[in-house]
Amino acid sequence: MTPKLDTAQQHHANHEKHPKQDFQVERLAFFSDAVFAIAITLLIIDIKVPKITKDSTSETVWVQLVDLRYSFFALLLSFTLIANYWIRHHFLFKHIHNYNRKTLIADMFVLLPIIFFPFTTAFFAESSENKQVIILALRLFLLNNILSSLAIYTFYWMAIIKHKEMSFEMAIQEKITFTSDTLFTTIIFLIILLITFITENFQIITWIIIISVTSKKIMDTLLKKRLKQ
Known part of the structure; x- marks a missing residue:
């Protein structure tokens, strides 16, 4: 079903639409998709396959694979x-x-x-066994996520709220869900970042992350029930 346009949007679509407008919007989307795709693909680049020689055994290769566990964890994250x-x-x-x-x-x-995700991910993985460096790597990783969340929300605010003539009307439920998800994620990452300056105990930080994720899931469930009502 085609979204309905308000009066201003109809006027814009009928009288001011450039013949290449749709194509240009698609170019912007395709360019953005390419950047996301390249970034997500580059995550695997720094993970090297085990070094295998004629003297290698399945046991020695398995040990090398186990040594890559932090790299695989960081990649999946x-x-x-x-x-x-x-x-x-x-x-x-x-x-x-x-x-x-x-x-x-x-x-x-x-x-x-x-x-920047391939860099901060590789740095975080490489620092996983160094207690003096891992907190610095974690801070950069968290900062990377904070900036990503803020940038996504800023884009939403610019394209959907401030310059709403550039977009089709978004349902109020969708606005609430998008805003709460994005800002909650930003706030959680910011809180965890601040906590790293209070304590460098990685176990405490890990528990805080687990509690935060659980709280997010609970909040999502409650929000969905509220919106259905």
């Missing part, structure tokens, strides 16, 4: 996070039908922190 940011970005482009310079710049700022 970053894959999930980047995929989540892409899903939100994709959701916004379901509504966007035009752009201006400000929304274009906002979209570029979405992509900026995304391209």
Whole structure:
């Protein structure tokens, strides 16, 4: 079903639509998708296959694979996070039908922190067994996520709220869900970042992350029930 346009949007669509407007919006979406795809693919680049010689055995190779456990964990974590940011970005482009310079710049700022994920992920994985460095790596990883969440929300605000003539109307439930998800994620990462300056006990930080994720799941469930009512 085609979303309905308000009067201003109809006027814009009927009288001011550039013949290449749809194509240009698709170019912006495709370019953004390519950046997300490249970033998510580069996560695997730093994970090297075990070194195998004629004297290698399955046991020695298995030990090398086990040594890569932190790298695989960091990869899966970053894959999930980047995929989540892409899903939100994709959701916004379901509504966007035009752009201006400000929304274009906002979209570029979405992509900026995304391209840093392969670096911060590799740094976090490499520092996993060094207690003196891992907190620094964690802080950079958290900062990467904070900037990504803020950039996604800024793009949403610019394209859907401030310059609403650039997009189809979004349902109020969708606005509430998108805003709560994005800002809650930002706040949680920010709180965890601040806690790393209070304590460098990685076990405590890990428990805080687990509690935060659980709280997010509970909040999502309650919000969905509230919206259904």
